[in-house]
Amino acid sequence: MKTLFLTFFAALLLTVAAPAQDTSMLKAPKGAKAAIIVFEDLECPMCSRAAPQLEKASATYKIPVLRHDFPLPNHPWSLQAAIIARFFDQTSKETGNQFRDYMFSNQTQINLDNLRRYADTFAASRKIALPFVVDPQGKLAAQVTEDKSLGQRIGLDHTPTIYIVSAKPGIKPIEVQSNLSNLYELIDTTLKQ
Numbered sequence: 001m002k003t004l005f006l007t008f009f010a011a012l013l014l015t016v017a018a019p020a021q022d023t024s025m026l027k028a029p030k031g032a033k034a035a036i037i038v039f040e041d042l043e044c045p046m047c048s049r050a051a052p053q054l055e056k057a058s059a060t061y062k063i064p065v066l067r068h069d070f071p072l073p074n075h076p077w078s079l080q081a082a083i084i085a086r087f088f089d090q091t092s093k094e095t096g097n098q099f100r101d102y103m104f105s106n107q108t109q110i111n112l113d114n115l116r117r118y119a120d121t122f123a124a125s126r127k128i129a130l131p132f133v134v135d136p137q138g139k140l141a142a143q144v145t146e147d148k149s150l151g152q153r154i155g156l157d158h159t160p161t162i163y164i165v166s167a168k169p170g171i172k173p174i175e176v177q178s179n180l181s182n183l184y185e186l187i188d189t190t191l192k193q
Helices: 003-013 045-061 080-091 093-105 115-125 139-154 183-192
Strands: 033-039 063-068 161-166 175-178
Touching: 003 175, 033 045, 033 115, 033 183, 045 063, 045 093, 063 080, 063 139, 080 093, 080 115, 080 139, 093 115, 161 183
Parallel strands: 033 063
Antiparallel strands: 033 161, 161 175
């Protein structure tokens, strides 16, 4: 009887559908016909490989890439790097994204002990004064947390997670495969809708 119950319970668990992702809050910015939205972790090797491909697709289709921070708990320096990127966003979003790309291009050499040295080098190359304490009030960390919370509400559990979103109302965002093999196809599909 006990075995029968356990078998029934296991079968029931297997038939319960996973909760659907609610991606309705993902939108293309005003003036854009579509956008690429990526949730990334600056310490994630797959994110590092995806970033230049997303930028190339952005230039090809003339659509923006909207980057969201999603630092994973098993990456020791990713949260601090995301906070520093937010500091550079204050100069310009382009500078913040250049810092993110700089982190990706140096990712294999960066660790928790030398992260600040890389950030200082980047800042000096752009004649930006990086303060000793980057986020004294925690405002930048709150922005990172807001991005991560958005990702969690959607149900994300990995990086990069990439969506193609349309500016047209009623068209659901489409998730791109992590190997990006369907990136251009999904952009084409979204733009034709």
